[in-house]
Amino acid sequence: MSEIKTHYRTCNICEAMCGIEVKYQGEEVISIKPDKEDPFSRGHICPKAVALQDFYQDPERLKKPLRKKGEGWEEISWVEAFDEIGAKMRQVQTQYGSDSVGIYLGNPNAHNFGNAIFLPQFFKALGSKSRFSSASADQLPHHVAANYMFGAGMAISVPDINRTDFMLIIGGNPVVSNGSMMSGAGMPGRIKDIQKRGGRVVVVDPRRTETAKIASDHYFIRPEKDALFLMAMIHTVIKEGQIKLGHLAEMIDGVEAVVSVAEHFSPETVSEAVGIMASDIRQLALDFANAPSAVCYGRMGVSTQSFGGLCQWLMLVLNILTGNFDREGGAMFPQPAFDLLRTVQPGKPSSYGRFESRVSDLPFFNGEFPIATLADEIETEGEGQIRAMFTIAGNPVLSAPNGDRLDKAFEQLDFMVSVDIYLNETTKHADIILPATTGLEVAHYDVFFNSFAVSNTAKYSSPLFEKKEYQKHDWEILKGLISALTGKPDNGITPQSILDDTLRSGHYKKQGMSLQRLLDNPHGVDLGPLQPCISERLRTGDGRIQLAPDIYLQDIPRLQAAINDDAEIKKQFPFDMISRRLVRNHNTWTHNSYRLIKGKNPVTLQLHSSDAKALGVEAGQTVIVRSATGQVDIEVEINDDIFPGVVSIPQGWGHNHKKTAMSVAAKQPGISINSLTDDRRVDPLTGNAAFNGTPVAIEVVEAEMTTLAI
Ligand SMILES: Nc1nc2c(c(=O)[nH]1)N[C@H]1C(S)=C(S)[C@@H](COP(=O)(O)OP(=O)(O)OC[C@H]3O[C@@H](n4cnc5c(=O)[nH]c(N)nc54)[C@H](O)[C@@H]3O)O[C@H]1N2
Ligand SMILES: Nc1nc2c(c(=O)[nH]1)N[C@H]1C(S)=C(S)[C@@H](COP(=O)(O)OP(=O)(O)OC[C@H]3O[C@@H](n4cnc5c(=O)[nH]c(N)nc54)[C@H](O)[C@@H]3O)O[C@H]1N2
Ligand code: SF4
Ligand SMILES: [Mo]
Numbered sequence: 001m002s003e004i005k006t007h008y009r010t011c012n013i014c015e016a017m018c019g020i021e022v023k024y025q026g027e028e029v030i031s032i033k034p035d036k037e038d039p040f041s042r043g044h045i046c047p048k049a050v051a052l053q054d055f056y057q058d059p060e061r062l063k064k065p066l067r068k069k070g071e072g073w074e075e076i077s078w079v080e081a082f083d084e085i086g087a088k089m090r091q092v093q094t095q096y097g098s099d100s101v102g103i104y105l106g107n108p109n110a111h112n113f114g115n116a117i118f119l120p121q122f123f124k125a126l127g128s129k130s131r132f133s134s135a136s137a138d139q140l141p142h143h144v145a146a147n148y149m150f151g152a153g154m155a156i157s158v159p160d161i162n163r164t165d166f167m168l169i170i171g172g173n174p175v176v177s178n179g180s181m182m183s184g185a186g187m188p189g190r191i192k193d194i195q196k197r198g199g200r201v202v203v204v205d206p207r208r209t210e211t212a213k214i215a216s217d218h219y220f221i222r223p224e225k226d227a228l229f230l231m232a233m234i235h236t237v238i239k240e241g242q243i244k245l246g247h248l249a250e251m252i253d254g255v256e257a258v259v260s261v262a263e264h265f266s267p268e269t270v271s272e273a274v275g276i277m278a279s280d281i282r283q284l285a286l287d288f289a290n291a292p293s294a295v296c297y298g299r300m301g302v303s304t305q306s307f308g309g310l311c312q313w314l315m316l317v318l319n320i321l322t323g324n325f326d327r328e329g330g331a332m333f334p335q336p337a338f339d340l341l342r343t344v345q346p347g348k349p350s351s352y353g354r355f356e357s358r359v360s361d362l363p364f365f366n367g368e369f370p371i372a373t374l375a376d377e378i379e380t381e382g383e384g385q386i387r388a389m390f391t392i393a394g395n396p397v398l399s400a401p402n403g404d405r406l407d408k409a410f411e412q413l414d415f416m417v418s419v420d421i422y423l424n425e426t427t428k429h430a431d432i433i434l435p436a437t438t439g440l441e442v443a444h445y446d447v448f449f450n451s452f453a454v455s456n457t458a459k460y461s462s463p464l465f466e467k468k469e470y471q472k473h474d475w476e477i478l479k480g481l482i483s484a485l486t487g488k489p490d491n492g493i494t495p496q497s498i499l500d501d502t503l504r505s506g507h508y509k510k511q512g513m514s515l516q517r518l519l520d521n522p523h524g525v526d527l528g529p530l531q532p533c534i535s536e537r538l539r540t541g542d543g544r545i546q547l548a549p550d551i552y553l554q555d556i557p558r559l560q561a562a563i564n565d566d567a568e569i570k571k572q573f574p575f576d577m578i579s580r581r582l583v584r585n586h587n588t589w590t591h592n593s594y595r596l597i598k599g600k601n602p603v604t605l606q607l608h609s610s611d612a613k614a615l616g617v618e619a620g621q622t623v624i625v626r627s628a629t630g631q632v633d634i635e636v637e638i639n640d641d642i643f644p645g646v647v648s649i650p651q652g653w654g655h656n657h658k659k660t661a662m663s664v665a666a667k668q669p670g671i672s673i674n675s676l677t678d679d680r681r682v683d684p685l686t687g688n689a690a691f692n693g694t695p696v697a698i699e700v701v702e703a704e705m706t707t708l709a710i
Helices: 051-057 078-096 107-111 113-126 140-150 187-196 210-214 226-239 246-251 255-262 267-274 278-290 308-321 371-379 403-411 474-486 495-505 515-520 550-554 556-561 567-572 609-615
Strands: 004-010 019-025 028-034 066-069 072-075 101-105 131-133 166-170 200-204 217-219 295-298 388-392 415-420 432-435 455-458 525-529 575-580 604-607 622-626 631-638 646-650 694-700
Touching: 028 051, 078 101, 078 388, 078 415, 078 432, 078 474, 101 113, 101 371, 107 113, 113 388, 113 474, 113 495, 131 371, 140 308, 140 550, 166 187, 166 226, 166 278, 187 200, 187 210, 200 210, 226 255, 226 267, 226 278, 226 308, 226 556, 255 308, 267 278, 295 308, 308 550, 371 403, 415 474, 495 515, 550 556, 567 694, 604 609, 609 631
Parallel strands: 101 131, 101 388, 166 200, 166 295, 200 217, 388 415, 415 432, 575 646, 604 631
Antiparallel strands: 004 019, 019 028, 066 072, 066 432, 455 525, 575 694, 604 646, 622 631, 622 694
């Protein structure tokens, strides 16, 4: 028997970047525990970390390229796969134009060191503008606000949760999600610490969430009414003379424009629409403005909705006007050792709005079109129609709005390639699947999430287990595809060499930052708390903050109209549906870990008891939920932690397709919430999918009449 050894690394399943300690013997994992010496995660992990072992051992995980053959699949060599893909994709582009080959990138790309580095070269080699990603089903409004206000889509500020005195959380559930665009492990502890030091945490959410339950206060809000609520908060701050620009006073343009639009949104004007009493909104605004330090933070709830653009802008406006920006305890910019802003020149903001999409006229942002319009682009004939696709680490059939439509659209492609670790609901449509290494088999440096982290650290993880000679890392697959498309041989550059160069020339170069330094410190290197650093992070041409960019001002009439609901829609679909995240589940792909899915079916429709009574349904009963685009059968869970009139279904499920090779996942299939969401519901300002507040109707399934034999 070989000896038991210890390996330290970062869990890369989600944004929290938890340090883990893996005990192993030969090729077998003995245990996965928190790494108490990791300076970032400070000994925290969540129940998903152990699944890294399950993914490593999963016999259903793909290891060799597969090609579709009749009703089944055959294994082929990497050389054959790359040759066929290069030839077919170029043939499609020669016949129909460069943009006829589309790309969809899913969430794990953001957690993948190699892909973060090599994707831009792959885009260049393919030369297609038809790019899509999960960003437009998620955080795109954050980037649009950063782009317009600070000059760069990646100039993202995060709450200084470790020092704030007042945290207002709108549409985020960090106790379950572990924090998003606010990377920091151990969120429950950080939230409780605010209260322990005499501060306050307020949650505004249509559900009394797990975060709301440990907060100081919770206010129920009606879905998609947050921008009205935020406007009323800002209105109050202005009326009560609480504008405090502090050290930013000399660098802000647009304060008067904000004052003049906020004028129309008093707490009384919005109160009924929002579902919060005017006096509560007013008091909250005053408490926020008067706290020694405060920060307003919002995530999916205020991003994946019809007013996502306005919400993300208004939260920044609230922080800036109350003097809570770029200061301790407010919203601050991280200073990552690998800096995504290093190549962004001032005055050259991201490519927002340079094009509109061919079919639905949605905006192009940062090189991509919104995922909500991918099916349009595949189905609609004409020049620029997508005929072939690459999907890379994404499962849009389950994750995109109206996923069922994409399920059909993928069928009509001439050719499709998926780079993935599983044969699932999306990759089953591919002609060729290229499987990558993952988890414990890969090297990791968090290129993205250090840019959203609540303190500055740097850490490199070496692979724990060497890949087999027949396996490839994602970045090696990208390089194989680049060579196949361009005919040029591999240039020999590795992600490690680019990382090392970037660390050596970055913010911490004087402190001797390098890959070697990280290799010498396997728990990670502490680079200190967030610091005020706005002048270094701003990328606007004139070095000023734009508080009131025109695109937001132009969207105000739409917000004003939203004070009243659309009576016709309410009549047909009286309920507003929202999604929920579960502790033991990560988006659509972790369900083949038995440890994560065991237990009772979690995919229920949460319904308030007053609504259940009015409908005449009981807990455990199956109902039909119907939207403008689809319908599902689902079990009811009566739950008074939800606002009356709102219903909630978990996201990420729906493994009920045949032809996939995820047999563990299929034991707990659930339904896909995206069989109900509507791809026509977007935030028109950013093009982001509007999952929240999807109008639905609930029908009670009548017990079948029995015909009695006489
Ligand atoms: N209704 C509703 N829909 C939502 C959401 C919601 O809250 N409500 N949330 C949205 C959000 S925030 C997101 S981020 C998206 C996610 O949307 P997607 O990214 O499309 O979905 P994932 O489930 O993350 O799919 C990840 C895919 O990558 C594969 N994979 C995992 N690890 C690796 C790896 O190391 N390499 C490779 N090559 N493949 C890998 C998995 O097998 C899976 O196929 O979903 C969005 N959809
Ligand atoms: N366990 C677990 N952790 C995860 C993930 C996972 O799938 N499982 N996914 C990861 C990913 S990809 C992401 S992007 C993050 C997301 O991180 P979060 O945004 O923190 O997570 P969500 O649970 O989507 O939180 C959204 C909240 O918004 C509320 N909400 C819905 N509609 C509205 C609305 O109209 N207004 C307001 N005010 N609130 C609303 C919901 O009730 C919910 O509490 O989580 C990450 N972490
Ligand atoms: S919170 Fe869980 S899934 Fe996310 S990085 Fe930490 S251990 Fe991994
Ligand atoms: Mo996400």
